[in-house]
Amino acid sequence: MNLSAIVRRHRVLLAVGIFLGLGGTAATLVQPLLIGDLIEAVAADESVTWPILSIAALFVADAVLAAAHFYLIGRAGENIVLDMRSTLTGRLLHSQIRAFNKLEHGDVFTRTVSDTSIARIALSSSVAQMITAGFTTVGCIAVMAWLDWQMLLVTAGCLGVASTLALFLARAVRKAAVQNREDTSDYGSGLLRVLGALTTVKASRAEEREAERIDTLARSARASGIRVTRLSAMLMPAMNVGTQVSLAVVIAWGMARTATGAMKPEDLTSFIMYLFYLVSPLVMLFMSIGEFQQGRAAIDRVKDLATVEQETAGGTEVTGAIGATAGPDTAPAVEFENVGFGYSEGGARALDGVSFALPATGVTAIVGPSGAGKSTLFQLIERFYSPDQGTIRVSGADTARLPLDELRSRIGLVEQDSPLMRGTVRENLVYARPDATPAEIADAVAAAHLTQVVDALPDGLDTRLGEGGAGLSGGQRQRLAIARALLTRPAVLLLDEATSNLDSDSETALRSALTTIGAHCQVLTIAHRISTTMGADHILLIEDGRLRARGSHTELMAADTTYRRLASQQLAPLGAA
Numbered sequence: 001m002n003l004s005a006i007v008r009r010h011r012v013l014l015a016v017g018i019f020l021g022l023g024g025t026a027a028t029l030v031q032p033l034l035i036g037d038l039i040e041a042v043a044a045d046e047s048v049t050w051p052i053l054s055i056a057a058l059f060v061a062d063a064v065l066a067a068a069h070f071y072l073i074g075r076a077g078e079n080i081v082l083d084m085r086s087t088l089t090g091r092l093l094h095s096q097i098r099a100f101n102k103l104e105h106g107d108v109f110t111r112t113v114s115d116t117s118i119a120r121i122a123l124s125s126s127v128a129q130m131i132t133a134g135f136t137t138v139g140c141i142a143v144m145a146w147l148d149w150q151m152l153l154v155t156a157g158c159l160g161v162a163s164t165l166a167l168f169l170a171r172a173v174r175k176a177a178v179q180n181r182e183d184t185s186d187y188g189s190g191l192l193r194v195l196g197a198l199t200t201v202k203a204s205r206a207e208e209r210e211a212e213r214i215d216t217l218a219r220s221a222r223a224s225g226i227r228v229t230r231l232s233a234m235l236m237p238a239m240n241v242g243t244q245v246s247l248a249v250v251i252a253w254g255m256a257r258t259a260t261g262a263m264k265p266e267d268l269t270s271f272i273m274y275l276f277y278l279v280s281p282l283v284m285l286f287m288s289i290g291e292f293q294q295g296r297a298a299i300d301r302v303k304d305l306a307t308v309e310q311e312t313a314g315g316t317e318v319t320g321a322i323g324a325t326a327g328p329d330t331a332p333a334v335e336f337e338n339v340g341f342g343y344s345e346g347g348a349r350a351l352d353g354v355s356f357a358l359p360a361t362g363v364t365a366i367v368g369p370s371g372a373g374k375s376t377l378f379q380l381i382e383r384f385y386s387p388d389q390g391t392i393r394v395s396g397a398d399t400a401r402l403p404l405d406e407l408r409s410r411i412g413l414v415e416q417d418s419p420l421m422r423g424t425v426r427e428n429l430v431y432a433r434p435d436a437t438p439a440e441i442a443d444a445v446a447a448a449h450l451t452q453v454v455d456a457l458p459d460g461l462d463t464r465l466g467e468g469g470a471g472l473s474g475g476q477r478q479r480l481a482i483a484r485a486l487l488t489r490p491a492v493l494l495l496d497e498a499t500s501n502l503d504s505d506s507e508t509a510l511r512s513a514l515t516t517i518g519a520h521c522q523v524l525t526i527a528h529r530i531s532t533t534m535g536a537d538h539i540l541l542i543e544d545g546r547l548r549a550r551g552s553h554t555e556l557m558a559a560d561t562t563y564r565r566l567a568s569q570q571l572a573p574l575g576a577a
Helices: 003-009 011-043 049-093 105-147 149-195 198-203 207-233 235-259 265-305 319-325 374-381 404-409 425-429 438-447 451-456 474-487 504-517 530-534 553-559 561-568
Strands: 334-341 351-358 362-367 389-394 411-414 492-496 522-526 538-543 546-551
Touching: 003 011, 003 049, 003 105, 003 265, 011 049, 011 105, 011 265, 049 105, 049 265, 105 149, 105 265, 149 198, 149 207, 149 235, 149 265, 198 207, 235 265, 334 374, 351 374, 351 389, 351 538, 362 374, 362 530, 374 389, 374 492, 374 522, 404 411, 411 474, 425 438, 425 474, 438 451, 438 474, 438 504, 474 492, 474 504, 504 522, 504 530, 538 553, 538 561, 546 553, 546 561, 553 561
Parallel strands: 351 546, 362 522, 362 538, 411 492, 492 522
Antiparallel strands: 334 351, 334 389, 538 546
16 A cells, blocks of 8 residues: 555645644744734833734634644545545455455454554644644744844753653654554454354353453553553653743843843743743644654554455456357366365465366265365365466356456355345345346245245344344355355355255255256355255265265265265264264
């Protein structure tokens, strides 16, 4: 993510806001001089109307310019946050599954929500404050030098010591802020980890253990947060001490010089006012530096998250090219050619030298022991991962060359845990086909044997579901996920143990539906039930990442010992895991 490009996109708002802030600063700098003129006019018994009107006009101008300054800088900051969050969201949604799975989801949430807000302060408010406060500081010093350079040297000596201490504190604030962001992220990750498996925590009676562990993380975040607060809180007193000492010296020496006639009373008044005017922007300058240092820590974390590896969305093959080479009706629906894949470099191979071709229609069951690589086949077909070797084709097209949107529009996927989202039943159902007609929705619901379930819901398809589809049973969630996949009318339908949570009646109805669907597309299902495999047109037996055997149920029962063992154990009726 190019943050400088994002900031440049809003440079007009930032520039106008800073310009208005500088205008307000200029109005502020002129005020003490006019007050000096007012004192001089009073002493000379002259009219004070013009000085009073001028001072009042400057006060109003200062207020208006300051309000406009803060509004424009705040607006630009919110625009920057929007762009950062939109960019991050897009990169996360298009990230490679392999890379995304390495991230802690609580940390991702913290960086996307909290760190972007802190980065906004650094990229807009802090920068603007540093510029306007720096301009005010320089302006005050310039006028103070013009009024009395000797007194300015004394003032600068006192404030210089305080400023050096403030700079040291600003650097310490940044280091502490980095640690605090990391501790806060760890707390968020720990909390999300537990909330994502709350039923497991309760069933394991681990509430107290987890509460203690998360409390430890929260205390670490508190400790580092207090350190940031402590260091930040010292910035203001450090500057106040320097200011108070300077004020005491200026008043004492200034009164003495006024008594001897070396300095005019109105100049002393103006000098003291500029000293007061100098304090606030000087403190603001160092506080802005401290905020900017905190923001830099957040910026670094946001930029680091934005480097997550992205999927390659483009491709060189198009639908027309596919039809020209083989034709979607005659080409194999799915073809693996010497495919090998491992989830980690140097680790065990999940698939090794797998080759097969499946016809454009029919039902194919994939069976094998746990960990054999069955689900990995689906991950590769959907191009969630890319094979380390070999070629995968869908409808005759190389998936590595096919645009992702084109590829995934041809595939329907029902995952093992049937993930649903918070929202209505209808919103979940049409998630992949927002433009589906009521008739198409009704057909998909009926095909998944879900009609009676929907009719029994309080608001039918408009019934709201909780997180993960809360409000439906496991089997009902699974059937809803199946209906969602069927609604896309895919060329290839992937079912990852889709019948595992269905009762016998629902499974029978679904098998009948799959037979009908298989007449129009290739249905590829990971099966743990003998009933599913017996009704399949083809069976692929995967073992240790290799294609051990293929054929019909009868052929494999007669020819393969592993299949016979699975048929009597894992594929037993009512068995199954």
